[in-house]
Amino acid sequence: MSATQAHNELRTILTTMKRASIQNGPATLAMRQDRLQRSIRLIKENYSALAQAMSDDFGHRSTYQSLLADMVTTVKMLQHAHDHVEQWMQPKVIEGLDGPEAWIEQQPLGVVGIISPWNFPINLAFGPLAGVFAAGNTAMLKPSELTPLTSELLADLIGRYFDPMELEVVLGDADVGRQFSALPFDHLVFTGSTTVGKHVMRAAAENLVPVTLELGGKSPVVVDEAFDLSTAIERTLTIKTFNAGQICLSPDYLMIAQGKEEQLVSSAKAFIEQSFAQIQENADYTSIISDRHYQRLIHLLNDAQEKGATIVNLGPQDEPGFDAQTRKIAPHLVLNATQEMAIMQEEIFGPLLPVMTYDHWADTIDFINQNDRPLAAYFFSDNKEHQTQFVQNTTSGALVINDVMTHASIDDLPFGGVGASGIGAYHGEHGFRQFTHAKAVVRQSEDGASNLRLRAPYQDNLGLLKAFLDA
Structure with a gap:
């Protein structure tokens, strides 16, 4: 398959997911919590197979380290999001206005792309997903080619626990990763080196895709x-x-x-x-x-x-x-x-x-x-x-x-870097905010009073402005 064909295939998947996201409307609280619970079940019901796959990919990996960092810690992150998402979702009402009502609506972004690394293949895939799902989004995941057995098992398990319009997995090498990072996602998450992070950000910029980059450093x-x-x-x-x-x-x-x-x-x-x-x-x-x-x-x-x-x-x-x-x-x-x-x-x-x-x-x-x-x-x-x-x-x-x-x-x-070590942060409520659009909403009062100061003729109100500035 040529690079163009691969890119077109990935773009078709994303377009289909975006269309489904719009048609289905905003995810309800129940749906968000269900996706988080299914993520937890996936890990809990398959942790032995996942740990073995990771060990095989590494040559040898400590089972204790896999269970602690990739299973237990990740389950706790997902459970934390499940337990708090109802509170995070609430609109924030702006107090003290004279006339109109105003609030901030917590709106899902849409479809989020996640490029996860090899060093903690489960944690650094489902860690961002805790915030992505809590915020009501769907996602495409590109796991690392350096842990092929883990990535293949993860793709198989996700296919069992999730509908493709909720969470889709894309397997492939670095070339597929480059094609993936060039897609017009509603947000893109990358965890990896600073060098590769620059390429990811450059590719995302072509579509003005906002990015979360976790890049490490010294x-x-x-x-x-x-x-x-x-x-x-x-x-x-x-x-x-x-x-x-x-x-x-x-x-x-x-x-x-x-x-x-x-x-x-x-x-x-x-x-x-x-x-x-x-x-x-x-x-x-x-x-x-x-x-x-x-x-x-x-x-x-x-x-x-x-x-x-x-x-x-x-x-x-x-x-x-x-x-x-x-x-x-x-x-x-x-x-x-x-x-x-x-x-x-x-x-x-x-x-x-x-x-x-x-x-x-x-x-x-x-x-x-x-x-x-x-x-x-x-x-x-x-x-x-x-x-x-x-x-x-x-x-x-x-x-x-x-x-x-x-x-x-x-x-x-918040978990994230600054400058060369990254852009943006997630974990807990910070992940929810990162993958949510805080949409300003105003409902004008019946008399439309706050609109009148912008209406000509202006001469009658000019004195009020000067009085304010001279005070």
Whole structure:
């Protein structure tokens, strides 16, 4: 099938869905809640098969990680939307008007396109869908080609639980993704790299399609000099090793006070030994998604070492630090990291953690502000004044103090980036608002009084305007 044929086929699907959306009218509360409940049922009734498919796609993926991040967390997001959508749907009445009535009608956008990534295939498909369905929309989903077994199973399951006019799945490679992003959706959601996000936004712009882009970037961890370093590195490595660091919110580099490197290494080794007595044969440790991504990470390590970094393998001494057969890479610290290294220039998406040092903690703020705004920033400090300065003087999609990634599981907080790390946010009510058109509605009073000030002749009212301005 040619690119033109593929594009025409996708456009036909979208046109049919748009027509059905208009003919069926706005989704009722009952329909919205039913779609959310069917999403929950799909996950609950098939979680074992989905977890196995994900593990097969990865080479190996921790079942616990799949059940927690892709199943339980996603079900809770969908249930939260189900439980609150009636409240979110209510029109907002504008008070204090003299004459006309006015309110904001919460109107569905129509058909929303979702391009979901491979690292959390269920969470990052149904997470946006929680807001999309709560807002009364229908959707087309393009899951990642890097998890083909999961994507195929997801397409089959969605076909069983949903009518194609509610939720349609499009399978295919990157070329299909490009065709998908060029469709005239009523809104488009993309989760992935900043580089691809630029192409998606450019394609969407041709049809003036509004976008929500969740793009990741380099999320920093800063440890204040007085904060307990062992606690900070334990909480940081907890997330850096989850899904083998293949998370958009994963810490991308660490900044500590000069002279604390030895303590850092000691604490990091002790924590990994306690958490992962072995790596290569450990069912709790996840593989890198593909050979290409595995080789990319090894290149980052080699490049850093060639440019003066000290590489510290935190894995067991009797095991290799990485194995191309299993595609498992042990956690590594990259000490003496510099901006010239590739590992500091691109999002890592793996269990490698560059470490930089500072003379004064406030220097870290300047460093962060000189670079693209991250999806999240993590600041470890018990000093309230330092916390306030960090909150007020850095810009990131989110900020977590004394922990890492905690905000992502709090449904009432917006999830999204800023600048190079993304556009827009969802989760909870923020997802509902993102995928809803807030339509202003005014009903004029019978006497039409507010309209009269615009009616000629104007001379009689000119004095009133001058009196107001001269007051």
